[in-house]
Amino acid sequence: MTTTAREDRKPGPHRTAPDAGPPVTPPPKLRRRPGLVVAAVVVTALGCLLGAWAWNATTSTEEVLAATKTIHRGEVIAADDIRRIRISDDPALEPLPASAYDEIVGQRAALDISAGGLITTESTTGAPMPPEGKSIVGISLTPAQVPALPMHGGDKVRIIVTPAANGDAPSGAPQFTAAEVVDTAIDETTGNTVVNVLVPYADASVLAARAATGNVALILDSGAQ
Template identity: 55%
Template sequence: MSSTATRAGSTLDHESTSAATALVPPPKLRRRPALVAAAIVAICLGALLAGWAWTATTNTEEVLAARHNIERGAVIEASDLVRVRLTADPALNPMPASDFATVVGQRAALDIASGGLVTPDSISAAVIPTEGSSIVGVALTPAQAPGVALQSGDHVRVIVTPAQGEKPAAGAPAFSEAEVVGVHVVDESGQLVVDLLVPHVDAAGLAGRVATGNVAIVLDSRER
């Protein structure tokens, strides 16, 4: 009898405990607006970055640029070129990297600075100098050259400047007209060397005057 009562009491205690447990309400979750806002901002930023990355990769193209300075008239070699990627711009007209083999072997139609884009206008199959023309190199000190930097395509005059007390040679022209086709500085001496395109018949006389060092270059108008 007592055993039965004990089991009954245990059953009642267990049922009471279960009922009490069932009556306890679940804990309320605390809402944190700051965390929710931060999560939304992070999602938006991720979407923006993904969109930017997609746009950047789809709007770029691989083009050709000069690995170092390429002088006008020089034959373009494979080592002169480098492939670069840039954002497509309708204002630019660079040669695509797929034209690499076509560009190699062409001549530079103008000076291309290191890092400059190679365009259809900057290359040519024509040989410089052309038939009937010659190129004469003139080494100049700062006093013999214009203060304005010379560029390929500039029209200049080479003026004879006799040494003090001397007179120009009889019959020698006072100047020679020429076109600049290249400009570079000699590292060892620091002298400016200007390559001038002149008619073949004038080349020997100009070279003789240049050899004396008594010449100066005058830059004429760039308006054409």
């Protein structure tokens, strides 16, 4: 019996030893890097600051007036010449607020205002037209009597007396009146260009009499004259 028990404990021909499997590797220990943690905190803080700055930049705006098209000096500002826009608040700029819209319409441009330009207190004038000591004379001119160039308020011109039809050319220098353009318009009936000019009060009656004859021509001079 003893011998049989010992033989039973011996592995038989069809028995195999149990598979122990691959050795288990312990998980790596994570190393804490304080420098990376600090960098992550700094980046997060910077992101928050940049976000706050961007929010401030987009929300700190004001509504102001700007020109929808080019407005030349001397022109009367119409309702569709200006509009309300929003811009970032900039202390270096001093545009008129949108609340001044009704006050600006009807005033004259004191200087040339480019399309998209901001309207400032220096852009317009409420001074009466014509000013004291001046008169405005309207002259109707055919295409042959006026330069084929656009004229705007403030342009310097001379209105020359020309000889009548079949008349002799003047022997000396022709008479003329120096003037300043206020504005121009096209007469839809005749197709003539009507030029309103500003002249001294004493010259207004003489210029009007000459213009009534039709024997005049307009010369556009340099602004530096």
